[in-house]
Amino acid sequence: MSERKTGTLTVGAKIFLILFPLATALLAMIAGRVWISPAAVLQSLADKFGAAYAVSGQAEKVLWTIRFPRILLALLAGAGLSVAGCVFQSLFSNPLATPDTLGVASGSCFGAALGILLGFGLLGVQLSAFLFGIAAVCLTWLSGMGKGRGLNSIVLSGIMIGSLFTALVSLVKYVADTESQLPAITYWLMGSLNGKSYASLSVGAPAILLGILVIFLLRWRLNILPLSEDEARASGVNLRALRTITVVCATAMTAACVSMCGQVGWVGLLVPHMCRMKFGSNHLSLVPASISVGAGFMVIVDTLARSVTASEIPISILTAIIGAPFFIILMRRSGGWQS
Numbered sequence: 001m002s003e004r005k006t007g008t009l010t011v012g013a014k015i016f017l018i019l020f021p022l023a024t025a026l027l028a029m030i031a032g033r034v035w036i037s038p039a040a041v042l043q044s045l046a047d048k049f050g051a052a053y054a055v056s057g058q059a060e061k062v063l064w065t066i067r068f069p070r071i072l073l074a075l076l077a078g079a080g081l082s083v084a085g086c087v088f089q090s091l092f093s094n095p096l097a098t099p100d101t102l103g104v105a106s107g108s109c110f111g112a113a114l115g116i117l118l119g120f121g122l123l124g125v126q127l128s129a130f131l132f133g134i135a136a137v138c139l140t141w142l143s144g145m146g147k148g149r150g151l152n153s154i155v156l157s158g159i160m161i162g163s164l165f166t167a168l169v170s171l172v173k174y175v176a177d178t179e180s181q182l183p184a185i186t187y188w189l190m191g192s193l194n195g196k197s198y199a200s201l202s203v204g205a206p207a208i209l210l211g212i213l214v215i216f217l218l219r220w221r222l223n224i225l226p227l228s229e230d231e232a233r234a235s236g237v238n239l240r241a242l243r244t245i246t247v248v249c250a251t252a253m254t255a256a257c258v259s260m261c262g263q264v265g266w267v268g269l270l271v272p273h274m275c276r277m278k279f280g281s282n283h284l285s286l287v288p289a290s291i292s293v294g295a296g297f298m299v300i301v302d303t304l305a306r307s308v309t310a311s312e313i314p315i316s317i318l319t320a321i322i323g324a325p326f327f328i329i330l331m332r333r334s335g336g337w338q339s
Contacts, residue, residue: 009285017292021075024299028071032307034062070193071299073201077193077261078271078298080208080253082290083215085268086275087250090283091243092151093226099254099268101155102247103162107136108258110165113172113185122195125188126203126259133255136161137247190314191262193302204256211249211256215287218245222283264298264316266323271297273330 009017029041036059043053044063081099088097099105111132115125144157169189176182215222224237225246233239257264275289301322305313 009279009288013279013285013289017288020292021079021295021299024296024303025071025075028074028299028303029063029067031303032062032067033310034058036062069198069201070196070302072205073193073196073260074298074302075295076201076205076208077257077264078267078294078296079212079291080257080294081264081267082271082275082294082297083212083287084250084254084257086272086283086286086290087215087222087225087246088268089272090222090225091246091250092155094155095273096269097155098265099250099257100158100162102140102158102251103136103160103165104133104251104254105258105263106162106165106169108133108255109189109263110136110168110172112188112259112262113169113176116185116188117172117176117181122200123203126200129259130204130207130255132165133258134251136165137251137255141247187314188262191264191316191319192305192312192314193261194306194312196260200260204260207252207256211253212291214245214249216291218242219283219287222246222287262314262316264319266319266327267294267298270323270327270330273327277330 026041030036030038040055040059041063043051044055044060047053047055048064084099085097088099088101089095091097092101108129112125112129114132115128120128140154140158140161143161144154173182173185176185221237221242224231224235224239225243227235227239229239254268271294272286272290275286275293279285279289301318302315305315305318
């Protein structure tokens with residue numbers, strides 16, 4: 001039986017999945033509008049582990065106060081969004097399912113916009129975004145679940161709840177002060193990892209790490225998600241409980257990501273497709289591949305966003321510019337579209 005079907009990864013694939021996010025993080029510490037030599041980065045890293053190296057104060061501040069927190073955020077957000085997309089695509093048996101399928105991103109955006117309107121600080125805005133993201137999914141679940149209703153009802157409810165919170169975001173933008181609040185809301189909604197600190201990471205990082213850990217430990221069961229109740233029962237798995245756990249984890253990861261860096265599209269759609277084409281659809285290999293590739297992809301995009309121009313480009317613009325053509329190429333190569 002082939003490795004793509006059994007879910008086993010070759011030694012080379014395992015090495016790549018371990019080194020890829022580490023290599024992108026190292027390159028991200030080097031690259032930027034303030035270029036820091038690889039030798040200085042390595043000396044600074046060695047100094048953090050106890051070796052005595054003299055590194056300039058400016059380089060230390062740029063590396064550990066400015067770049068390292070946002071690199072950590074990029075790694076976490078990329079891994080969280082890609083795993084959430086992988087879970088939703090399997091759960092709904094829909095290759096176009098995204099982390100916002102249940103309206104979580106729209107709810108988080110409303111929470112952040114409301115927090116900015118009310119004058120909250122950065123941590124207050126993040127907490128508001130996280131709570132409203134969770135609230136949006138609860139509303140989706142309550143309106144979509146019921147006797148005789150299936151996953152399609154939940155998807156439709158997610159679309160409706162997402163539209164509702166999108167309208168509420170527009171209302172907040174309409175009443176916001178055009179001089180100060182409206183530009184801040186608009187810029188936040190476009191997504192950015194700029195200005196993040198270790199304190200801001202503390203709001204969303206635990207939810208992302210815990211969600212990734214649970215999904216990773218359950219990855220061998222995720223292949224059962226598309227099955228019917230009877231088929232899952234025959235395999236000895238409580239499908240309802242499994243679906244509930246995966247939805248809670250994917251929702252928490254998405255809400256945490258959006259609360260920290262705004263609405264970032266395409267990561268949860270594109271990365272799982274890339275990994276599925278390379279490593280197969282077995283979640284034993286698909287989940288770790290999505291974690292690694294998603295984390296590295298986000299670091300690369302964020303590094304481009306802060307490096308290619310004098311003023312930072314909102315990250316959602318770059319993910320769309322990179323993701324849309326690349327997704328079209330993937331669809332053409334896989335025979336998804338025919339002329």
